[in-house]
Amino acid sequence: MTVKDILAAIQSPDSTSEDFAALPLPESYRAITVHKDETEMFAGLATRDKDPRKSIHLDEVPLPELGPGEALVAVMASSVNYNSVWTSIFEPLSTFGFLERYGRTSELAKRHDLPYHIIGSDLAGVVLRTGPGVNAWRPGDEVVAHCLSVELESSDGHNDTMLDPEQRIWGFETNFGGLAEIALVKSNQLMPKPDHLSWEEAAAPGLVNSTAYRQLVSRNGAGMKQGDNVLIWGASGGLGSYATQFALAGGANPICVVSSEQKANICRSMGAEAIIDRNAEGYKFWKDENTQDPKEWKRFGKRIRELTGGEDIDIVFEHPGRETFGASVFVTRKGGTITTCASTSGYMHEYDNRYLWMSLKRIIGSHFANYREAWEANRLIAKGKIHPTLSKVYSLEDTGQAAFDVHRNLHQGKVGVLCMAPEEGLGVRDQAKRAQHIDAINRFRNI
Ligand SMILES: C/C=C/C(=O)SCCNC(=O)CCNC(=O)[C@H](O)C(C)(C)COP(=O)(O)OP(=O)(O)OC[C@H]1O[C@@H](n2cnc3c(N)ncnc32)[C@H](O)[C@@H]1OP(=O)(O)O
Numbered sequence: 001m002t003v004k005d006i007l008a009a010i011q012s013p014d015s016t017s018e019d020f021a022a023l024p025l026p027e028s029y030r031a032i033t034v035h036k037d038e039t040e041m042f043a044g045l046a047t048r049d050k051d052p053r054k055s056i057h058l059d060e061v062p063l064p065e066l067g068p069g070e071a072l073v074a075v076m077a078s079s080v081n082y083n084s085v086w087t088s089i090f091e092p093l094s095t096f097g098f099l100e101r102y103g104r105t106s107e108l109a110k111r112h113d114l115p116y117h118i119i120g121s122d123l124a125g126v127v128l129r130t131g132p133g134v135n136a137w138r139p140g141d142e143v144v145a146h147c148l149s150v151e152l153e154s155s156d157g158h159n160d161t162m163l164d165p166e167q168r169i170w171g172f173e174t175n176f177g178g179l180a181e182i183a184l185v186k187s188n189q190l191m192p193k194p195d196h197l198s199w200e201e202a203a204a205p206g207l208v209n210s211t212a213y214r215q216l217v218s219r220n221g222a223g224m225k226q227g228d229n230v231l232i233w234g235a236s237g238g239l240g241s242y243a244t245q246f247a248l249a250g251g252a253n254p255i256c257v258v259s260s261e262q263k264a265n266i267c268r269s270m271g272a273e274a275i276i277d278r279n280a281e282g283y284k285f286w287k288d289e290n291t292q293d294p295k296e297w298k299r300f301g302k303r304i305r306e307l308t309g310g311e312d313i314d315i316v317f318e319h320p321g322r323e324t325f326g327a328s329v330f331v332t333r334k335g336g337t338i339t340t341c342a343s344t345s346g347y348m349h350e351y352d353n354r355y356l357w358m359s360l361k362r363i364i365g366s367h368f369a370n371y372r373e374a375w376e377a378n379r380l381i382a383k384g385k386i387h388p389t390l391s392k393v394y395s396l397e398d399t400g401q402a403a404f405d406v407h408r409n410l411h412q413g414k415v416g417v418l419c420m421a422p423e424e425g426l427g428v429r430d431q432a433k434r435a436q437h438i439d440a441i442n443r444f445r446n447i
């Protein structure tokens with residue numbers, strides 16, 4: 001039995017759940033990996049010069065054993081997230097440390113501690129097998145997977161599963177990720193595939209859409225409400241393209257920051273009106289490596305006031321980190337919120353704390369999303385209220401180039417990867433719903 005036979009079953013309209021359950025599984029499959037013996041390959045290089053094309057490999061790997069509560073999924077398509085960029089440049093840490101630590105927790109978890117790491121935290125595909133104790137999903141189900149892996153043996157995670165002490169990001173802190181022909185997930189990562197989307201479109205939103213939902217909309221994040229002024233950094237990027245849609249769909253007022261006229265136009269096409277081109281307007285929040293320039297924070301705040309009719313920011317959607325954080329804290333209104341999930345430009349932030357405490361502002365740390373939040377975010381995609389922001393699609397062989405594009409900020413929105421799917425456009429089940437939303441679905445394509 002080969003991956004080709006699985007693909008034939010997926011492409012046949014007559015295949016039943018029983019057919020999928022009866023399909024023998026292949027002994028091995030193709031997967032995108034980084035190698036443990038290469039973690040020092042970029043030693044001494046600047047972050048920018050570390051090239052994912054050199055560290056990312058396409059390998060034939062053995063099929064992992066299926067455990068209780070788990071599912072093996074045939075992956076039709078996946079997408080590139082920035083966490084795969086971090087893994088491929090071995091920053092801020094090598095992810096093999098995460099796999100070793102996970103491997104020490106149980107006999108079953110030992111499977112994850114391997115000399116190669118199969119990366120990727122998104123997928124759209126078809127369930128092949130489920131392990132003992134899985135009743136909600138069956139072979140043949142068309143699914144997407146979110147990337148929250150939890151054990152839930154401790155009480156800590158039972159209010160909000162992101163607080164589980166054994167919380168991990170699948171395909172980053174666990175092995176057997178989505179940039180592969182077959183992936184291993186916990187069954188409580190599975191969600192129904194939106195039926196009006198192709199495989200690659202369905203695989204694109206997952207990680208960033210769920211993260212933006214918790215960070216901006218959920219009560220666990222900023223709890224955005226109608227009329228809020230929301231400052232969105234990287235508003236046409238992975239996270240930002242969903243944050244912008246949530247702000248618009250939720251009756252808020254996004255103030256979109258981007259770095260080119262082309263990206264400004266993408267934000268306009270989503271319906272945003274207040275846009276700041278940080279490049280054209282030349283903001284320089286740092287005078288040198290160690291000194292910020294409060295005059296530049298003020299110039300930025302003045303520009304925001306011009307765009308809002310004199311109002312300040314209720315919520316900052318932060319992720320660039322060190323480069324922008326001082327400005328983000330400054331431009332937030334009295335009582336406002338800075339919600340952060342990342343530090344792309346550096347994690348040692350500096351800001352003037354007087355502006356935080358004297359104006360009663362709050363900084364909220366946010367990380368991915370719990371199952372319910374991911375489910376709600378996916379439901380909005382399925383209902384055609386939020387749309388994928390897929391721009392370009394690569395083959396599995398070219399994943400290194402795809403990750404390079406994201407690392408160098410050469411991409412728009414999300415970058416997709418075809419895994420088992422032989423071409424783009426397959427997997428659409430509801431053509432009528434698709435036709436209703438086709439312009440929005442294609443907004444980011446090939447720009
Ligand atoms: C969904 C997508 C998401 C993204 O894209 S996010 C972006 C990508 N992700 C990242 O960049 C994050 C990568 N991860 C990390 O950088 C690290 O993962 C962390 C900094 C988050 C954590 O560092 P670590 O070294 O893994 O863990 P420690 O908690 O610092 O543990 C080290 C030792 O410190 C002890 N410790 C922890 N808290 C305390 C405390 N409050 N008081 C005293 N000790 C403490 C521990 O126990 C342990 O000790 P012992 O080494 O002996 O086992």
Ligand SMILES: NC(=O)C1=CN([C@@H]2O[C@H](COP(=O)(O)OP(=O)(O)OC[C@H]3O[C@@H](n4cnc5c(N)ncnc54)[C@H](OP(=O)(O)O)[C@@H]3O)[C@@H](O)[C@H]2O)C=CC1
Nearest residue numbers: 082211234237238239258259320323341342344345367368
């Ligand atoms: N904790 C979590 O759960 C998650 C964390 N992340 C993290 O968030 C970060 C962003 O991810 P994602 O949105 O997918 O990445 P993208 O690269 O797709 O988008 C980020 C955007 O941020 C803008 N940007 C980058 N650097 C700077 C800077 N120095 N100053 C201002 N703007 C900047 C760029 O937009 P422009 O050039 O147009 O301004 C870029 O397009 C990554 O570090 C990622 O690891 C992502 C998802 C989940």
